[in-house]
Structures are given as C-alpha cells and as structure tokens.
Amino acid sequence: MNETQILILQSFFSPEEENRLRDALPGFSVRFCGPADWADALPEASFVIGNPPVPLLRSAKKLRLLQLISSGANQYAAPGALPEGAQLACATGSYGPGIAEYLLACTMSLFLRLPAYGANQRAHAWHDEGPVRAMKGASILVVGLGDIGGQYARRCHALGAHVTGVCRTKREAPPFVEELHTFDELDALLPRADAVALCVPETKQTIGLMDRRRLALMRPDSVLLNVGRGTAVVTADLVQALRDGTIGGAALDVTDPEPLPPDHPLWDEPRCILTPHISGGSHFIGTRERIFSICLENARRFAAGKAAVNLVDRTTGYRVSQP
Amino acid sequence: MNETQILILQSFFSPEEENRLRDALPGFSVRFCGPADWADALPEASFVIGNPPVPLLRSAKKLRLLQLISSGANQYAAPGALPEGAQLACATGSYGPGIAEYLLACTMSLFLRLPAYGANQRAHAWHDEGPVRAMKGASILVVGLGDIGGQYARRCHALGAHVTGVCRTKREAPPFVEELHTFDELDALLPRADAVALCVPETKQTIGLMDRRRLALMRPDSVLLNVGRGTAVVTADLVQALRDGTIGGAALDVTDPEPLPPDHPLWDEPRCILTPHISGGSHFIGTRERIFSICLENARRFAAGKAAVNLVDRTTGYRVSQP
Numbered sequence: 001m002n003e004t005q006i007l008i009l010q011s012f013f014s015p016e017e018e019n020r021l022r023d024a025l026p027g028f029s030v031r032f033c034g035p036a037d038w039a040d041a042l043p044e045a046s047f048v049i050g051n052p053p054v055p056l057l058r059s060a061k062k063l064r065l066l067q068l069i070s071s072g073a074n075q076y077a078a079p080g081a082l083p084e085g086a087q088l089a090c091a092t093g094s095y096g097p098g099i100a101e102y103l104l105a106c107t108m109s110l111f112l113r114l115p116a117y118g119a120n121q122r123a124h125a126w127h128d129e130g131p132v133r134a135m136k137g138a139s140i141l142v143v144g145l146g147d148i149g150g151q152y153a154r155r156c157h158a159l160g161a162h163v164t165g166v167c168r169t170k171r172e173a174p175p176f177v178e179e180l181h182t183f184d185e186l187d188a189l190l191p192r193a194d195a196v197a198l199c200v201p202e203t204k205q206t207i208g209l210m211d212r213r214r215l216a217l218m219r220p221d222s223v224l225l226n227v228g229r230g231t232a233v234v235t236a237d238l239v240q241a242l243r244d245g246t247i248g249g250a251a252l253d254v255t256d257p258e259p260l261p262p263d264h265p266l267w268d269e270p271r272c273i274l275t276p277h278i279s280g281g282s283h284f285i286g287t288r289e290r291i292f293s294i295c296l297e298n299a300r301r302f303a304a305g306k307a308a309v310n311l312v313d314r315t316t317g318y319r320v321s322q323p
Numbered sequence: 324m325n326e327t328q329i330l331i332l333q334s335f336f337s338p339e340e341e342n343r344l345r346d347a348l349p350g351f352s353v354r355f356c357g358p359a360d361w362a363d364a365l366p367e368a369s370f371v372i373g374n375p376p377v378p379l380l381r382s383a384k385k386l387r388l389l390q391l392i393s394s395g396a397n398q399y400a401a402p403g404a405l406p407e408g409a410q411l412a413c414a415t416g417s418y419g420p421g422i423a424e425y426l427l428a429c430t431m432s433l434f435l436r437l438p439a440y441g442a443n444q445r446a447h448a449w450h451d452e453g454p455v456r457a458m459k460g461a462s463i464l465v466v467g468l469g470d471i472g473g474q475y476a477r478r479c480h481a482l483g484a485h486v487t488g489v490c491r492t493k494r495e496a497p498p499f500v501e502e503l504h505t506f507d508e509l510d511a512l513l514p515r516a517d518a519v520a521l522c523v524p525e526t527k528q529t530i531g532l533m534d535r536r537r538l539a540l541m542r543p544d545s546v547l548l549n550v551g552r553g554t555a556v557v558t559a560d561l562v563q564a565l566r567d568g569t570i571g572g573a574a575l576d577v578t579d580p581e582p583l584p585p586d587h588p589l590w591d592e593p594r595c596i597l598t599p600h601i602s603g604g605s606h607f608i609g610t611r612e613r614i615f616s617i618c619l620e621n622a623r624r625f626a627a628g629k630a631a632v633n634l635v636d637r638t639t640g641y642r643v644s645q646p
Contacts (some may be wrong), residue, residue: 105432109437112424160420272442
C-alpha cells in the first residue's frame with residue numbers, strides 16, 4: 001500500500017461513484033471525509049477532492065493537487081490559501097449547461113409573457129396578451145462569455161438568435177457568436193438587444209454594471225437576466241426600471257442582497273422572474289455527473305503522474321487547462 | 324390590363340407587403356377584399372389569397388388557386404368546398420417555428436419548476452425546490468411529427484435531448500429524431516418519456532388520445548404538453564392525473580372545452596401552465612412574415628404560370644408540395 005493519502009469529500013458522490021474513484025487510485029490510501037474530518041486528515045493528504053474550509057488548508061503541507069467541486073475558485077486561488085507548489089483544479093464546465101438552460105427557459109418565458117399569462121390563469125381569465133418575441137431572429141447580448149455565457153450563446157444560436165458577446169479581452173468570435181466585443185463597447189450594444197444576459201463573476205469591473213444609466217440604454221421591450229452575482233445589477237435601479245417600463249422584464253437567480261429579504265419590493269414586480277440561486281449548484285440532473293467525470297479524470301491522472309485538467313492559474317484565478 | 328381578377332385579404336398584410344404582392348402580379352387586376360366584399364368579388368376571381376367563408380366559395384366558378392393564410396386546410400379540402408379543378412395551397416410552415424418555441428419554453432419551465440418558484444415568489448419565500456431536469460439528456464416524445472412537431476423535435480435535439488417521434492405511417496426518422504414509431508406503439512413509449520408533446524390535428528384517431536389509461540402510463544415526474552387541439556386530452560382525466568400526482572405537470576395552449584370556462588377546476592392546478600390558444604395565430608414575431616413569403620411566392624408562380632408551392636391534396640387534406 002502506497003502511503004500517499006487521498007481525501008475525498010464524503011456523500012457528495014454516489015456509492016458507485018465512490019467505488020470508481022477508489023478504483024482509479026489503485027495502491028493509494030483513500031479516505032472519505034465528512035466536515036468534521038478535514039482538520040485531522042488534511043496534514044497527510046497529497047490529493048484532495050472537495051472544497052475544504054480555506055483556513056484548514058494551511059496545514060496541508062503535503063498537498064500536491066486540490067480538485068474543487070465548484071466552478072468558482074477565487075478563495076482557493078488567493079495568495080497563501082494553498083501551500084507552495086500545490087496545484088488547484090476546478091469543476092468549471094460542469095455548471096455551464098444547467099445554468100445556460102435556466103437562462104434560456106427564462107428568456108423564452110419572458111419573451112412569451114408567461115408571467116402575465118400566469119396572472120391571467122390565477123384570475124381564471126382567457127385573455128390574449130398580444131404579439132410575442134421568438135428566439136428565432138432575436139438579438140441576444142451575452143455579457144461574459146465564459147463557460148456559462150458560452151453555453152447559453154451556443155443554445156441561442158442553435159435556436160436561430162443573433163448572438164452578440166461581450167468579454168474582457170479582444171479575441172476571435174466562436175462560431176456560435178455573430179459579434180464579439182469588449183466591455184468598453186457595452187453602452188453601444190445595449191439599445192440593440194432584445195435580451196441582455198449577465199454571466200459575469202463578481203469583480204471590480206462588474207459590481208454595479210447594470211445601474212440606472214445602463215438600464216435606460218435598454219429598450220422598453222427588452223429583458224434583463226442575471227445568473228452571475230447579484231451585485232452586477234443595482235437592485236433599487238432595477239425595481240425602478242421595471243416599475244416605470246424602462247425595460248420589459250427581468251429574470252434573476254442571484255440578487256443583492258441575497259437571500260432577498262421578505263419585505264423587498266422586487267418580489268412583487270409582475271414582470272420579474274425570481275429564483276433563489278438555484279441555477280447553479282447541482283440542481284440540474286447531469287451537473288453532478290459532469291463534476292464526477294472531471295474528478296475521476298484527475299484522479300486517474302494523479303495516479304498516473306500526469307498533468308491535471310481544469311487547472312486554475314493561482315495568480316489570475318482563471319482556468320488554464322481545458323477538460 | 325389582363326382581366327383575370329386576383330383577390331387578396333385586406334389588412335392582413337402591411338401596405339409595403341400589399342405593394343409587393345401587387346408587383347408580383349403585373350398586368351392582373353388585383354383587388355383587396357374586406358369581409359363584406361367576398362360575396363361580390365369571388366365569382367370573378369381566379370386567384371385568392373385569404374380564408375373566405377367556405378359557403379361563398381361555391382360561387383367562385385373561375386377559381387384556379389386558393390392560397391390560405393392558415394395552416395389547417397380541412398374545411399377547404401372537404402368534398403365540394405372548392406369548384407372542380409381549383410387548387411388549394413396552405414400556409415403550413417409559417418406557424419411551426421412559433422408553436423415549437425412555445426412548446427420548448429413550456430417544457431423547460433415545467434422541467435425547472437418555474438410555476439412552483441412563481442408561487443414561492445408571490446409568498447416572498449426564498450425556497451429551493453430541489454433537483455430539476457435539463458433538456459440535455461431528457462427523453463422527449465413528440466406525438467405528431469408534422470411542421471409543428473418537427474420544428475419542436477429539431478429544437479429539442481439541438482439542446483441535447485433524446486427525441487422519439489410518433490407519426491401516422493412508418494417512415495425513416497429525420498436526422499433530429501433518434502427513433503420514429505407509429506401510433507400503435509404509443510403505449511410502450513409513454514413510460515420512457517420525460518415530456519410528451521401532442522402536436523396532432525383533430526382526427527378520429529386523436530380525439531381522447533390522452534385519457535386516464537394513457538396518462539397512467541406516464542411517469543409521476545413526466546410532463547404533458549398540448550398545442551394541437553384540446554380534444555386530444557380528456558380534460559377531466561388530466562385534472563385528476565395532476566391532482567393525484569400521476570403526472571408531474573402540464574402545459575396546455577388548447578383545451579376542451581375552449582375557451583376554458585371561468586369555473587373550470589383546471590385553472591387552479593398549480594403544476595399546469597394554461598394559455599389561451601396563443602402559440603399559433605400570428606402572435607410570434609416572424610410568423611406573419613413567413614405567411615407573407617409563401618403568399619408572395621405563389622403570387623409570382625401564378626403570374627408565371629408555374630406550379631404552386633404548399634399545395635394541399637384535396638382528397639387527403641395533407642400538404643403535397645413543400646415551400
């Protein structure tokens with residue numbers, strides 16, 4: 001038995017998946033850890049699968065690879081979070097398809113006026129709400145073209161929409177994006193969009209991105225969607241924009257503050273779809289399976305002494321290798 | 324001026340579209356007709372664009388081609404409806420994309436439990452409804468693979484679903500359908516489906532298709548959608564199936580009876596999305612434009628003495644030529 005200790009988060013994987021992870025690490029000492037075990041187990045661990053509390057990681061002197069089960073890696077990539085020489089891999093790629101489906105379902109629901117038809121249904125009213133927008137031919141502005149934004153853009157394109165992307169740095173547009181621009185061009189793009197989808201992480205650049213001024217650049221029949229972090233939208237400005245008809249509707253899976261307090265006025269906006277941060281996580285059937293397959297791949301690579309996939313650059317916080 | 328009289332339904336097309344239709348028929352006497360004009364104008368007409376009342380068509384002795392603005396052509400294809408030798412063309416192909424988008428939006432809304440999240444929102448409750456199904460990997464059963472069913476199947480396939488089609492006669496599956504079966508195999512297919520979408524016209528075979536027995540063949544987490552005719556579902560049986568959890572949800576744009584009476588129990592089913600027959604018609608931006616382009620094409624062909632597109636077989640009622 002190899003004395004190298006492998007720690008794997010307990011009860012996230014199914015028993016069958018746990019067995020497959022164990023089989024991928026022949027000869028290693030594999031231990032499944034609950035929250036109470038991390039402090040005791042981390043000092044001996046070479047390879048960890050899971051998201052242990054950051055403060056405990058200082059004791060993980062033997063750590064060579066930390067495989068997160070999350071997409072976000074910022075707190076683990078922060079200076080000093082991991083011991084020198086340890087590598088960090090994330091689960092980016094697992095969550096994108098689910099969150100993209102959430103975005104698409106909400107875009108189409110808003111285009112079709114399903115919230116208004118829902119209100120009619122509760123009033124038992126057989127009432128026609130008039131012309132509606134189709135995805136086919138719609139102009140979709142995807143702000144942030146990472147895993148989530150890219151997966152959403154791909155789906156919009158497949159349904160015949162005209163997709164414009166906004167990203168941090170100038171690069172060539174992927175085949176499912178008609179135009180790719182940088183953030184400094186955002187103001188000029190907002191008036192053209194039938195839907196604006198925010199798929200950005202929380203950074204200095206994105207906090208307060210959609211404020212009163214930028215909401216006013218959108219059209220009265222255009223809709224706003226947010227799945228990144230709630231702070232990308234100035235909530236009070238959004239409430240006002242929905243009330244006075246500056247924009248046509250909104251769908252938010254993230255809010256600022258979060259959870260939204262029970263007395264917040266946003267709950268009662270009839271053209272706003274509100275969900276409690278459920279598009280990510282492992283809510284979507286398939287997401288957990290994708291996380292497992294990244295973990296399994298890196299377990300195999302660790303056992304074989306090969307370079308890991310989905311590595312995160314610990315200085316920039318961005319993913320450097322693809323799965 | 325050619326004395327051949329052409330009648331075109333008034334105010335369905337925009338003034339610019341009316342001009343383009345007129346330009347496509349150089350030398351013909353083109354008249355735009357309101358509802359009051361049909362009786363007077365039909366006896367002289369050789370080519371009609373619109374849906375005049377069927378009883379008046381008996382007087383249209385000179386009629387050579389009737390171009391409908393509807394997809395359904397049954398009453399016009401009925402024996403004796405049109406004079407001998409007149410051809411019938413429909414607008415099939417115009418409505419499919421819009422209705423398919425309605426179906427997709429409702430499928431995804433039901434998978435994502437948006438009706439339940441809507442109820443939570445009205446209660447100001449930040450409450451997680453648990454795991455949800457994605458289109459990616461879902462098993463979608465499309466009952467009726469005509470224009471509407473085909474367009475829906477295409478979109479489901481593009482989003483990574485496994486699509487099974489059911490149609491009248493055995494034929495080769497199109498590339499976006501994994502399996503194609505006939506109606507006699509329906510019972511065996513229902514238990515496998517995550518969503519069952521009814522895209523069938525009203526015929527002897529489809530009236531009462533989804534009754535208590537067939538609803539019980541669906542799974543408790545599966546959802547039913549109907550956009551064809553309300554009679555394809557036995558409404559009382561559906562209400563019962565939603566109440567006792569036999570199926571997981573429903574979306575209906577057509578009902579039996581229609582409109583649904585204000586005191587009908589279906590209005591209050593929390594897992595049912597109800598809309599007032601709005602997925603067809605020209606509600607979707609783009610639908611009217613597609614109808615226009617079929618009409619324009621057949622106007623050009625009529626003027627040139629060429630065979631029309633989108634012809635309907637007057638004995639079977641089915642379309643025989645593609646646009």
